[in-house]
Amino acid sequence: MYNKNNDLIKATTKTPSLQETHPEIAAEWDYERNGSLKPNMVSAGSHRLAHWKCPKGPDHEWATAIRHRARRGHGCSICANRIVVPSNCLAKTHPNIAKEFYTPMNGVETSLTISAGSNKYFYWKCAQGDDHIWKTSPQKRTLFNSPCPYCNNTKVSTTNSLASNYPHIAAEWDYKKNGELTPDLITTKNMKSVF
Structure with missing residues (x-):
């Protein structure tokens, strides 16, 4: 009883x-x-x-x-x-992804205080460019294998813009017909029709 x-x-x-x-x-x-x-x-x-x-x-x-x-x-x-303990922190379970954890913009959190399964959003910085900084969760980075969106050409940076990679093509840009869209605002993999 x-x-x-x-x-x-x-x-x-x-x-x-x-x-x-x-x-x-x-x-x-x-x-x-x-x-x-x-x-x-x-x-x-x-x-x-x-x-x-x-x-x-x-x-x-x-x-x-x-x-x-x-x-x-x-x-x-x-x-x-x-x-989160030392054996399941992001730095231990996914050291390559942990290297991109951008501590200066994440307050008190580090790759030692979060786990790969966390769905909280943090800042990340890729070594391929100083402006390759984005926000996503460790879960998306690890479980869904989410890469740097700039290297993946889903976000625009100085390293993947049409203007920086193909200045000769950007020189032919029709600023009037394209409105606010400029060669600095699209990637080299852009699928939009432009003038």
């Missing part, structure tokens, strides 16, 4: 313990940080906060309610990229 006073299973009840009902979850029990509390003393529905250790890394330690693990299926917060 559930004991509301201390959330522990009474020895006189027949309520199965977490150890009995979910041995795979009990195997991740952090005995050191949970002190005298053991997985055979609590039920799978316990609201009590417990500490856990994932076998995938020595820094995969987190705390959550027992029922969140057993009833809701919550696994390792580090493996799920909800908590």
Whole structure:
């Protein structure tokens, strides 16, 4: 029976313990940080906060309610990229992309404090041009393999504009017919019809 006073299973009840009902979850029990509390003393529905250790890394330690693990299926917060530690930070998992993380424009965040799965937007800077600075999420950079939009010719810079790459063609530009569009504002891969 559930004991509301201390959330522990009474020895006189027949309520199965977490150890009995979910041995795979009990195997991740952090005995050191949970002190005298053991997985055979609590039920799978316990609201009590417990500490856990994932076998995938020595820094995969987190705390959550027992029922969140057993009833809701919550696994390792580090493996799920909800908590950032040295083994799952962007600098460790994707070092080449982490090199483009533009720290001067990202406040206190660095490639050591975010994970590849983050959907928060940050600034990036490509080494191919001083004006190759753009904003996107680590998730888009890593999961969707999103490259530099300037090198990919989806954004205009001084390195990929028609004016800087083909000045002889830009010299033939009809500024009146093209309105506000200039050779500096389109890439060499532009598909628009221009005059």
